[in-house]
Amino acid sequence: xxxxxxxxxxxxxxxxxxxxxxxxxxxxxxxxxxxxxxxxxxxxxxxxxxxxxxxxxxxxxxxxxxxxxxxxxxxxxxxxxxxxxxxxxxxxxxxxxxxxxxxxxxxxxxxxxxxxxxxxxxxxxxxxxxxxxxxxxxxxxxxxxxxxxxxxxxxxxxxxxxxxxxxxxxxxxxxxxxxxxxxxxxxxxxxxxxxxxxxxxxxxxxxxxxxxxxxxxxxxxxxxxxxxxxxxxxxxxxxxxxxxxxxxxxxxxxxxxxxxxxxxxxxxxxxxxxxxxxxxxxxxxxxxxxxxxxxxxxxxxxxxxxxxxxxxxxxxxxxxxxxxxxxxxxxxxxxxxxxxxxxxxxxxxxxxxxxxxxxxxxxxxxxxxxxxxxxxxxxxxxxxxxxxxxxxxxxxxxxxxxxxxxxxxxxxxxxxxxxxxxxxxxxxxxxxxxxxxxxxxxxxxxxxxxxxxxxxxxxxxxxxxxxxxxxxxxxxxxxxxxxxxxxxxxxxxxxxxxxxxxxxxxxxxxxxxxxxxxxxxxxxxxxxxxxxxxxxxxxxxx
Numbered sequence: 001x002x003x004x005x006x007x008x009x010x011x012x013x014x015x016x017x018x019x020x021x022x023x024x025x026x027x028x029x030x031x032x033x034x035x036x037x038x039x040x041x042x043x044x045x046x047x048x049x050x051x052x053x054x055x056x057x058x059x060x061x062x063x064x065x066x067x068x069x070x071x072x073x074x075x076x077x078x079x080x081x082x083x084x085x086x087x088x089x090x091x092x093x094x095x096x097x098x099x100x101x102x103x104x105x106x107x108x109x110x111x112x113x114x115x116x117x118x119x120x121x122x123x124x125x126x127x128x129x130x131x132x133x134x135x136x137x138x139x140x141x142x143x144x145x146x147x148x149x150x151x152x153x154x155x156x157x158x159x160x161x162x163x164x165x166x167x168x169x170x171x172x173x174x175x176x177x178x179x180x181x182x183x184x185x186x187x188x189x190x191x192x193x194x195x196x197x198x199x200x201x202x203x204x205x206x207x208x209x210x211x212x213x214x215x216x217x218x219x220x221x222x223x224x225x226x227x228x229x230x231x232x233x234x235x236x237x238x239x240x241x242x243x244x245x246x247x248x249x250x251x252x253x254x255x256x257x258x259x260x261x262x263x264x265x266x267x268x269x270x271x272x273x274x275x276x277x278x279x280x281x282x283x284x285x286x287x288x289x290x291x292x293x294x295x296x297x298x299x300x301x302x303x304x305x306x307x308x309x310x311x312x313x314x315x316x317x318x319x320x321x322x323x324x325x326x327x328x329x330x331x332x333x334x335x336x337x338x339x340x341x342x343x344x345x346x347x348x349x350x351x352x353x354x355x356x357x358x359x360x361x362x363x364x365x366x367x368x369x370x371x372x373x374x375x376x377x378x379x380x381x382x383x384x385x386x387x388x389x390x391x392x393x394x395x396x397x398x399x400x401x402x403x404x405x406x407x408x409x410x411x412x413x414x415x416x417x418x419x420x421x422x423x424x425x426x427x428x429x430x431x432x433x434x435x436x437x438x439x440x441x442x443x444x445x446x447x448x449x450x451x452x453x454x455x456x457x458x459x460x461x462x463x464x465x466x467x468x469x470x471x472x473x474x475x476x477x478x479x480x481x482x483x484x485x486x487x488x489x490x491x492x493x494x495x496x497x498x499x500x501x502x503x504x505x506x507x508x509x510x511x512x513x514x515x516x517x518x519x520x521x522x523x524x525x526x527x528x529x530x531x532x533x534x535x536x537x538x539x540x541x542x
Contacts, residue, residue: 001079002021002022002023002076002079003021003022003023003079003080003081004019004020004021004022004028004075004076004079004080004081005019005020005022005080005081005082005083005084005377005380005381006018006019006020006070006073006080006082006083006084006139006380007020007083007084007086007373007376007377007379007380008066008069008083008084008085008086008373008376009085009086009087009370009372009373009376010062010085010086010087010088010091010092010095011036011087011091011154011177011372012036012042012043012046012088012091012177012178012179013035013036013177013178013212014032014033014034014035014036014212014471015032015033015036015037015065015066015069015471016030016031016032016033016370016373016458017030017031017032017066017069017070017073017373018030018031018373018377018458018459018460019073019075019080020377020380020381022081022082022381025381026460026463027459027460027463027464028073028075028464029073029074029075029464029467030073030458030460030461030464030465030466030467031069031070031072031073031466031467031468031469032069032458032466032467032468032469033065033069033468033469033470033471033514034212034214034468034469034470034471034514035212035471035472035514035515036471036514037061037062037064037065037471037472037473037513037514038050038058038061038062038094038513038518039475039511039513039514039516039517039518039535040516040517040518040519040520041206041517041518041520041521042178042520043088043090043091043178043179044519044520045517045518045519045520046058046090046091046094046518047090047100047103047104048518048519049518049519050094050100051100051101051104052519052536053475053536053538053539055094055097055099055100056097057475057539057540058094059094059095059097059132060473060540061473061513061540062091062094062095063095063131063132063133064473064540065471065472065473065514066095066133067132067133067134068469068471069469069471070133070134070135070136071134071135072467072469073467074467077134077135077136078135078136078137078138080128080136080138080139081138081139081140082139082140082141082142082379082380082381082382083128083133083136083139083140083141083142083380084142084375084376084377084378084379084380084381085141085142085143085144085153085376085379086144086153086154086157086372086373086375086376086379087152087153087154087372088152088153088154088155088179088181089103089121089146089148089151089152089153090103090152091152092121092143092144092146092152092153093119093121095131095143096124096126096131096143097131098119099116099117099118099119101114101116102116102118102119121145121146122145122146122390122393123142123143123144123145123386123389123390124142124143125140125141125142125143125386126140126141126143127139127140127141128140128141142379142380142386144156144375144379144384144386144389145386145389145390145393146393147193147393147396147397147400148397148400148402151181151193151195151396151400152181153372153375153389154175154181154371154372155175155181155183155193155195155396156375156389156392156393156396157371157372157374157375157376158173158174158175158181158183158338158340158341158371158372159173159183159191159392159396160371160375160384160392161340161368161371161374161375162338162340162366162368162371164183164185164338165185165191165392167185167187167336168187169187169335169336170184170185170186170187170329170333170334170335170336171184171185171187171334171335171336171337171338172184172185172320172323172334172336172337172338172359172362173185173337173338173339173340174316174337174338174339174340174344174358175340175341175344175371175372176339176340176341176342176343176344176347176357177341177342177343179195179196179197180195180196180197180312180315180316180319181193181194181195182194182195182196182316182319182320182323183323183396184323184324184326184327184329184334186327186329190327190399191395191396191399192323192326192327192399192400192401193396193399193400193401194319194322194323194400194401194402194403195319195403196315196316196318196319196403197315206308206520207263207265207268207301207305207308207309208300208302208304208305209262209263209299209300209301210262210263210264210265210268210305211261211262211263211264212264213233213237213264213266213342213346214233214237215233215234215235215237216232216233216258216259216260216261216262217232217233217260217261217262217263217264217267218230218231218232218242218260218262218263218264218267218295218296218299219231219232219233219239219264219266219267219346220239220266220267220270220348221267221270221271221274221295222270222274223274223277223278224244225244225253226246226253227244227245227246227247227253227254228244228245228246228247228274228295229241229242229243229244229256230242230243230244230245230256230260230267230295230296230299231267232256232258232259232260232296233258233264234258240256240257240258241256241257242256242257242258242259242260242296243255243256243260243296243297244256245294245295245296246294247274247275247280247288247293247294247295248280248288248289248294249288249289249294250294250295250296250298250300252296256296259297260295260296260297260299261297261299262299263295263299263301264346265343265347266343266346266347266348268301268305268309269309269347269348269351269352269355269357270347270348270351271293271295271301272301272306272309272310272313272355273348273351273352273354273355274351275293275301275306276354276355277354280293281293281306282423282425283306283307283310283419283420283421283423284303284304284306284307284310284420284421284423285303285306285423286301286302286303286306291303306420307420307421310416310419310420310421311416311417311420311421313355313356313357313416313420314356314413314416314417314419314420315413315416316356316357317356317357317360317412317416318403318409318412318413318415318416319403319409320359320360321360321408321412321438321441322401322403322406322408322409322412323401324359325408325438326401326408330439330441331359331360331361331441331442332360332361332442333361334359334361334362335361335362335363335364336362336363336364336365336366337353337358337359337362337364337365337366338366338368339352339358339365339366339367339368340367340368340369340370340371341368341370341371341372341457342369342370342457344367344368345367345368345369345370345452345454345456345457346457349365349367349448349450350365350448350450353365353444353445353448354444356416360441360442360443360444361441361442361445362445362448363445363447363448363449364448364449364451365448365449365450365451366451366452366453367450367451367452367453367454368453368454369453369454369456369457369458369459370457370458373458373459374459377459408438411436411438412436412438415429415432415433415436418432429441470514471514472512472513472514472515473512473513473514473540473541474510474511474512474513474540474541475510475511475513475516475535475538475539475540475541476508476509476510476511476538476539476541477508477509477537477538477539478506478507478508479499479507479508479509479532479533480532481530481532482499482507482509482530482532482533483529483530484499484501484507485529486499487527487528487529488509488524488525488527488528488533489524491523491524491527492523492524493517493521493523494515494516494517494521495515496511496512496515496516496517497509497510497511497512497516497524498510509533509535509538510541511535511538516535522535
């Protein structure tokens with residue numbers, strides 16, 4: 001009788017799971033969502049939704065999505081014995097349905113005022129049936145420990161799965177995502193961790209034509225002759241050569257076989273690199289006639305996009321330098337940089353280095369896949385024990401750098417902001433470091449080697465097809481005072497909203513939770529002429 005384990009990665013942009021034969025360790029099925037089931041584009045949006053609409057509502061959305069994913073695996077769920085889970089601290093807290101306000105509010109006085117008692121997050125073994133996971137009565141769910149509120153189990157995975165924790169040579173590892181968790185391995189047994197709020201720009205969000213990786217997304221851009229060649233994901237999510245365009249006008253110099261509908265974070269990075277290299281972009285300005293840099297099929301990059309991406313990149317580079325300063329090191333002391341997560345795997349590593357997304361001075365760039373789901377797999381198969389994970393988490397707590405309270409980070413980020421958002425030339429960067437009595441940074445090396453240790457961010461997808469499901473659930477409530485003009489419906493950029501008039505004349509809004517942009521958007525609420533639309537009142541449709 002075949003018994004199964006399930007590995008579940010709860011990421012900020014979506015959920016991924018794999019079913020594994022426990023006897024052989026082979027992957028038998030993989031399923032992913034296109035989006036996260038909770039409204040919003042980043043973890044801050046998810047926090048706001050949970051606080052305003054209720055933690056129970058957020059938990060229902062997350063558990064409903066997990067049940068959809070597991071059902072789509074096509075296995076006998078009653079034979080599942082263990083579910084290993086990984087993700088950041090907030091996502092795992094919602095999954096467990098435990099207190100999250102201690103993650104949302106800073107300061108002990110505020111927490112005391114609210115009567116918040118932070119729960120233990122040192123790992124848990126729970127019954128699947130009691131959590132609301134369906135069809136697996138005998139399964140246990142294993143939740144790994146967190147380090148701190150912004151350093152979760154996914155950061156532990158980043159260190160353990162890459163193997164850098166035991167490195168004898170200095171190196172820096174980063175999990176690229178909405179939060180850029182990073183760790184400096186000093187080579188003498190010390191590990192200093194930090195987390196920079198990179199924001200959603202690195203995942204193609206908060207960019208005007210940005211999108212997550214999906215068919216039709218521009219994923220890379222290269223200078224080719226007199227034009228720029230766009231790389232576009234096809235229906236099978238394979239990179240294909242797209243159009244060669246004039247970036248100044250958008251004119252297609254040579255047509256490719258695939259059409260584009262948006263641009264990913266990796267495509268944005270490539271566009272920034274090429275734009276800065278050619279002088280078309282002098283952050284945040286774009287030196288074209290209309291102030292936009294043009295790619296194929298009307299996709300363009302605006303100064304607003306440069307500003308958003310620059311703030312994310314600046315937060316990362318300020319984080320790298322802060323960790324180096326804490327360790328008594330500086331650029332040039334760290335030659336090896338590990339890049340994990342989907343963005344870290346698929347981005348052009350040399351372009352990322354060129355614009356500051358990799359620690360300055362690195363010459364050996366190693367790209368990993370999804371370390372979070374790999375740790376979930378090992379937990380599910382019993383290859384990682386809770387005691388060992390707890391011990392490692394305690395070690396990391398000893399040397400964690402909180403960037404929010406670091407004077408060095410504040411100084412460095414002020415320089416980054418000046419470069420990316422106020423047109424200060426990069427040539428003045430070292431002059432500004434002199435002001436803060438910090439050493440000069442190294443120029444990006446021209447002699448760089450790139451090692452890609454994974455071809456995809458999910459293991460074994462060549463052995464079984466990936467099932468992609470819609471992750472959303474409808475949220476609904478009665479909108480009193482609505483005159484049914486439907487301006488809100490037309491305003492929604494994600495087509496997430498519909499208004500329904502019942503036979504008795506009452507009007508309800510219905511929101512597809514995974515498509516809603518959450519607190520980062522609210523365009524539907526702002527355009528309502530009667531100011532009666534309040535999505536925080538919506539509950540899971542029964």
